Amino acid sequence: MKQIILLKLGEIVLKGLNRRSFEKRLMKNVRHSLKHLGGFDMKFAQSTIYITPDMDMDIDRTVELLKKIFGVASVVRAYETQKDLECVKKLVTDIFANDLLKAKTFKCAAKRSDKQFPMKSPEICALIGEYILDNFPDLTVNVENPDIIINIEIRDYGAYVHTGKIQGAGGMPVGSNGKATLLLSGGIDSPVAGYMTAKRGVELNAVHFYSHPYTSERAKDKVIELAKIIAQYTGPFNLHIVHFTKPQLEIYEKCPDDELTVIMRRVMMKITEKIAIDTNSIALVTGESIGQVASQTLESLGVTDAATALPVIRPLIGMDKEEIVTVAHKIGTFNTSILPYEDCCTVFVPKHPKTKPKLEDILKSEQVLDMNNIIDECTNNLETIYIQP
Numbered sequence: 001m002k003q004i005i006l007l008k009l010g011e012i013v014l015k016g017l018n019r020r021s022f023e024k025r026l027m028k029n030v031r032h033s034l035k036h037l038g039g040f041d042m043k044f045a046q047s048t049i050y051i052t053p054d055m056d057m058d059i060d061r062t063v064e065l066l067k068k069i070f071g072v073a074s075v076v077r078a079y080e081t082q083k084d085l086e087c088v089k090k091l092v093t094d095i096f097a098n099d100l101l102k103a104k105t106f107k108c109a110a111k112r113s114d115k116q117f118p119m120k121s122p123e124i125c126a127l128i129g130e131y132i133l134d135n136f137p138d139l140t141v142n143v144e145n146p147d148i149i150i151n152i153e154i155r156d157y158g159a160y161v162h163t164g165k166i167q168g169a170g171g172m173p174v175g176s177n178g179k180a181t182l183l184l185s186g187g188i189d190s191p192v193a194g195y196m197t198a199k200r201g202v203e204l205n206a207v208h209f210y211s212h213p214y215t216s217e218r219a220k221d222k223v224i225e226l227a228k229i230i231a232q233y234t235g236p237f238n239l240h241i242v243h244f245t246k247p248q249l250e251i252y253e254k255c256p257d258d259e260l261t262v263i264m265r266r267v268m269m270k271i272t273e274k275i276a277i278d279t280n281s282i283a284l285v286t287g288e289s290i291g292q293v294a295s296q297t298l299e300s301l302g303v304t305d306a307a308t309a310l311p312v313i314r315p316l317i318g319m320d321k322e323e324i325v326t327v328a329h330k331i332g333t334f335n336t337s338i339l340p341y342e343d344c345c346t347v348f349v350p351k352h353p354k355t356k357p358k359l360e361d362i363l364k365s366e367q368v369l370d371m372n373n374i375i376d377e378c379t380n381n382l383e384t385i386y387i388q389p
């Protein structure tokens, strides 16, 4: 009888021909995420990953990490025994006696994915249920709302008993759906946008625009901290810090005040595009949502998009701030995001930004800038930080 962790897969199961490569990617991500926690054995069968930890592995910590891996629909802490109901009975009393003594009501649930097994699920439930009633006379059965559920799964490899599954992160394994570059500010939105994109299996790297001394070293540390939280879900990635003060001052000096924001955003897009192409990314990701601020009207988003030939993914496009905040809390970025350090975009805000910029006007205003030079200077002086959770 040994402890085992079962990972049930989500959408991957539907993936037809590509399924094998999705599964392989997920196994790789799981192995990578757990490698510093000690030894373990891992195998795959029947849409499930089986992880058997060595004695020294911290199971609580392992489960915490596994809950954050995209592609895992649920995590189950189970005990394994032989496919023999006498062994299952022994397991129930050996392992779950304390839990059963604490409960007033229970039910059994059985699943038989090994169709060779001679008894059907309802029969398994009846037999084990009766055994529990005999051994724990204070317990009664409650099918609707029991204090404890004894789940019995009869699978190809053995019999597994557990008291319930823990919800996983869902989505698809990171790396199974291409790579994109996240524009990561220190705000609430962009970390959530990165999380949501990675959830669909997209590998990330990130770019942060930094305007020292207008933004402090602490603002940079905050972004690094946010990146580390995102890396808990995505695995390690590169964060590229762009030293943006010089071009920002140039834009500030030379361009019309009411167009500053949109021009700045276009320059950010162009620089990020170059970094994306150099790092094999095929899309950009931002935390914009329609109408949230002046620079995020539909017109402004259109003018911003026109700065790059790469697709710009905006996972938050239809979300209210409140909904975004809920996700930020869930993934653990909120408290870091609200730390009060200035972002480069908030330092240079015009008093009356244009809410309906026209591309042809903006292109004209931009002519005073030596765009290629700005892009080259910024991308040649990148500071790249390898982010690990």
Ligand code: ATP
Residues within 6 Å of the ligand: 182, 183, 184, 185, 186, 187, 188, 189, 190, 191, 207, 208, 209, 210, 285, 286, 287, 288, 292, 293, 295, 343, 344, 345
């Ligand atoms: P956020 O909460 O993500 O900062 P926001 O609502 O404050 O978003 P803006 O400041 O207008 O909105 O930024 C819109 C998007 O532009 C951000 O979500 C992010 O993707 C990108 N962005 C803004 N500032 C930076 C920065 N300094 N470095 C990298 N990306 C940035």
Ligand code: MG
Residues within 6 Å of the ligand: 185, 186, 187, 343, 345
């Ligand atoms: Mg911001």
